[in-house]
Amino acid sequence: MTAPNLTAGRATPARPDPDPAPARVRRSRRSLRDLALVWGFAAPALVVYIGFVIVPVALAAVFSFFNWNGLGPLERFIGFENYVRAFSDPVFLGALRNNVVILVLSLAIQGPLAIGIALLLNRKLRGRTLIRTLIFVPYVLSEVVAGLAFRLMLPPEGPVDGVLTSLGWSGPKPQWLADPDIAFWTLFAVLTWKYLGLAIILMLAGLQGIPEELHEAAALDGASWWQTQRRITIPLLGPTVRIWAFLSMIGSLQLFDMVWILTGGGPLNATQTMATYMVDIGNGRSQIGFGSAVAVILFLISLVIALIYQRAVLRRDMVGAVTGRG
Amino acid sequence: MATAPMTAGSQKNRIDWSQPFAYLVALVVVGITVAPVVYVVLNGFRSTAQINRDPSGWPAPWQWENHTGVLTDPMFWTQFTNSTLVAVATTAGVVILGVMAAFVIARYEFRGRAALFTLFTAGMMFPLTVAVLPLFTMLRGMGLLGNLLAVIIPQVAFQMSITVIILVPFLRSVPAELEDAASIDGASRFGFFRRIMLPLSGPGLVTVGVIAFVTSWNAYLLPLLVLGNPAEATLPVGVQFYSTTYSQDTAGVLAFTSLAMVPALLFFTLAQRRIVSGLTGAVKG
Numbered sequence: 001m002t003a004p005n006l007t008a009g010r011a012t013p014a015r016p017d018p019d020p021a022p023a024r025v026r027r028s029r030r031s032l033r034d035l036a037l038v039w040g041f042a043a044p045a046l047v048v049y050i051g052f053v054i055v056p057v058a059l060a061a062v063f064s065f066f067n068w069n070g071l072g073p074l075e076r077f078i079g080f081e082n083y084v085r086a087f088s089d090p091v092f093l094g095a096l097r098n099n100v101v102i103l104v105l106s107l108a109i110q111g112p113l114a115i116g117i118a119l120l121l122n123r124k125l126r127g128r129t130l131i132r133t134l135i136f137v138p139y140v141l142s143e144v145v146a147g148l149a150f151r152l153m154l155p156p157e158g159p160v161d162g163v164l165t166s167l168g169w170s171g172p173k174p175q176w177l178a179d180p181d182i183a184f185w186t187l188f189a190v191l192t193w194k195y196l197g198l199a200i201i202l203m204l205a206g207l208q209g210i211p212e213e214l215h216e217a218a219a220l221d222g223a224s225w226w227q228t229q230r231r232i233t234i235p236l237l238g239p240t241v242r243i244w245a246f247l248s249m250i251g252s253l254q255l256f257d258m259v260w261i262l263t264g265g266g267p268l269n270a271t272q273t274m275a276t277y278m279v280d281i282g283n284g285r286s287q288i289g290f291g292s293a294v295a296v297i298l299f300l301i302s303l304v305i306a307l308i309y310q311r312a313v314l315r316r317d318m319v320g321a322v323t324g325r326g
Numbered sequence: 327m328a329t330a331p332m333t334a335g336s337q338k339n340r341i342d343w344s345q346p347f348a349y350l351v352a353l354v355v356v357g358i359t360v361a362p363v364v365y366v367v368l369n370g371f372r373s374t375a376q377i378n379r380d381p382s383g384w385p386a387p388w389q390w391e392n393h394t395g396v397l398t399d400p401m402f403w404t405q406f407t408n409s410t411l412v413a414v415a416t417t418a419g420v421v422i423l424g425v426m427a428a429f430v431i432a433r434y435e436f437r438g439r440a441a442l443f444t445l446f447t448a449g450m451m452f453p454l455t456v457a458v459l460p461l462f463t464m465l466r467g468m469g470l471l472g473n474l475l476a477v478i479i480p481q482v483a484f485q486m487s488i489t490v491i492i493l494v495p496f497l498r499s500v501p502a503e504l505e506d507a508a509s510i511d512g513a514s515r516f517g518f519f520r521r522i523m524l525p526l527s528g529p530g531l532v533t534v535g536v537i538a539f540v541t542s543w544n545a546y547l548l549p550l551l552v553l554g555n556p557a558e559a560t561l562p563v564g565v566q567f568y569s570t571t572y573s574q575d576t577a578g579v580l581a582f583t584s585l586a587m588v589p590a591l592l593f594f595t596l597a598q599r600r601i602v603s604g605l606t607g608a609v610k611g
Contacts (some may be wrong), residue, residue, distance in 0.1 A: 010554045037515055038430045042442060044487055045427035048419075052448050052483035056464060065462060117355055120348045133598060134356045137363060140594040141587055142544035148569055148583050149362045152576065159365060197359055202475035225344065225490035252551040254455045261566065275455045276549075283350050283551055291459045299456040306451060316472040319472075 015132040044179030057299070063292035070288035084292035092294065096267075096271040096301075102273075103252035107245055110192055115241065119229055120206045121200070147261030150190050151177070178310065180270035183263055187271045191258060195251070197283060200246055206235065206240025244314050249309070253302050274298045342578030347354050363587065369579035377576050383427070392581030403555055404581070405564035409589075410478050412549075412560055413542040416518055419482035419536040425497075429519055431490065432497035433505070443494070449487030454480070456550060461537035462551050465580055476552040489534040497523060536597045543590055 066085070067076040086092045125131065138146060153159045156174040161173045176186045210233060214242040256275035258264060265280065267273040272280075274294060282291020350390045369377055370392055371385040394403050430436075431443050452460075461480055470476040500523060508518040525529075546562045553559045556567045565586050 033435070034434070038434050041426040041430045043474070045423040045443070045446075045490075046482045048423060048444065049449065049486045052461070052480045053452055053457065053486070057462040059460035060456060061462070070459075070466075083364055117351060120351050123345075123348060125345075125352065127346060131352050131356055133595065136594070136598065137591070138359050140540065141363070142546065142562045142590065144544075144546050144565055145587055145590075146362070147584055148565060149571075150581075152580065153362060153365060157381065159369075159382040162380075166382075193358065193362070196355075200584045202356075237444060250453070256452045256455060260546075271384050278455070278459070279547070279551075283462070288459055295456045295459060299452070301451070303436050303451055313518045324355065 002077045037114065058296045060292040060299075063289050064296045066289045068289040069286045071286075078289075081288045083297070085290065086297060087295055091269050091272060092274070092277055094269055095277040096297075098184065098271065099253050099255065099273050101184075102191065103249050103253065105211065106191070106195070106252050108250050110196055110199055110248065111241065111245065113192075114196055114203050114244075115234065115237065116254050117196075118200050118203035118207060120234065122204060128189045135197045136201050137197065139201075141194075143194070143257035144261050146194055148189070149256050151262055154186065162203060177263055178267055180268045182269055183270045187259060187262060190262060191255075194258065195248070199248070202240055206237050209240075244311055245313075246306070248264050249305055250302055253298060253305070330527045332346035365529065366580050366587070367584045368564065370577065370584045370602070372577055374577040377580075389482060389577070390421070392577045393585065395584055396576060396582045401556055401564070401568075402585070405559055405561050406589075408474060408553075408558065409543060409560040409562075410444060412474055412481070413539050415474075415478045416481045416485070416542040417535050417538045419478065420485040420489050421535050423484060424534060425527065427486070427491050428497050433500075443490070446473055446487050447483070447489040450491070452484075454484050457484075458547060458551060461548070466575055471552055472554050472558045474553075474558075477549050479575070480548060481538075485534075485538045488537065492534050492537075493527065493530050494525045500526050532597075540590070540597075542558050543593070572580065 010098040014274055062076070065077060065079060066074050067078050067081070068074055113302050121128075123132065156173070156175060156178075160176065164173060174182045178185050214232050214236075215228055225229070251313065255273045256274060256279065258275050259271055260279070263271040275298065279292050279296040280293070283285045368385055371388045371390070372383070372391050373391075376383065376385075376389075427442075427446070431446075433438060457480075465471055465476045465480075504522055505518055508522055513521065544562060545560070547567075549560045549563045550566075553563060554562060559567065565583060568582050573576050
């Protein structure tokens, strides 16, 4: 370790520091006491973080090259065989496809829905706080509790079917969770129920950041409500929408809890996701090596999407987000 | 939110339909979001026989046995205690370690500072899902399986990224003049941290604390894998155990589920603003 820099010169000139120091950083004397304080304060978080985030992620990469059941020595090195096996396994490919379909549908359906509802609710309404609280309820419930509630509501002739009958749907209903062709769409509907509230709340928060004067100016210029929304509000909501889309995409790829509770990946693997498949083979069948390979694939897909998205879409927003310079 | 309704041509004595339409939309959305919760809570007050006879009926008469049954079940309280211990310990660990690390990143100039910050922010890309199998083997090697620490320590580690990202701008916004003034008054670096920084960054600490608590309270995958049997489990895992063990006792499962909802709903109602501002603050800096 060297003494801290006296100047504000960057230690890494190669690329611009994404996080410049505040204008007035305390000019530290070249003293060991400063260093002791800095690293003493950072050490506990750093040790826990490296030990329980970085190390396990690195281990997943290592394990993925072995045929290993989690017990005994790591000795059966098999190169990329686990990866080859994953990409030739129809169940994994189906799980991957499910993740991608959920990702695309979430963006295409939940996004416009959330923006539309937020635009409508962004006005003076009686009981606004209550409305917002209730809309946010599904997000707060654990996925286990929510998944269980839906499992109890969706059996044949259950409450959901009862409501549909009273609405005039006579005749047989779909097997919501038991029919492989239907179960995936049921799962997507439940996921939409769970996460739409979060999207609406985020959009509403974004709408609050739009200056009122703009609306007034547009109204004075004779713009209709709809023109104002389309030309002013929605473009200014851009950063919020982009951040929400990012969270939604990563969340879609990591999906586990709700699927595990609602369908367990069934029927006939119709609702399997990469994460449920990984837990199934890694924990259920003790194939830690193969499961780790699936985890690494899942991670790499998330990473590639995140990097492309950051480069292409988020660059301006993230500069503001990470450095606090809006 | 203080936006006046944009009424198209409100000067022309036309009836403004947008307001009732907004109420209608709000009503539909709220109806859909709360319906499952209402169903679970209401049917917890019916007997399984009643539920089987008429799945979408009203409690008549109201049954309290299901809830008393759950509330007198020692397993429920064991799991409730486990969940509480894990959430409190996780929150404490996240806030204490997080604020210490964020403090030096925000206010000191030292070699490796940018790298340290980058390392923490990179963690946003490593979800627990990716690490959970190796974590399981590590924790088994440490002999921690079945121990609440097996959930607490990894949760603290995985919350560190979002915590540092939220706290650094907070701690940075405290003016340097305050620091100079404190040192002129003879306060040590640590004294400044304890007496000025911590109180001033209160809202930020509450935000990361609330996010850590809610995340921990609802966590499922890690407890599922590392806490083996019901007596060691947290509530989400316990609810799942209960629902498979007593799958014939629909009313009991509903009562257990609705009781498991209560703490999260209560806590959320109290901390709603913080959660929302934390979520949006995290993306706005």
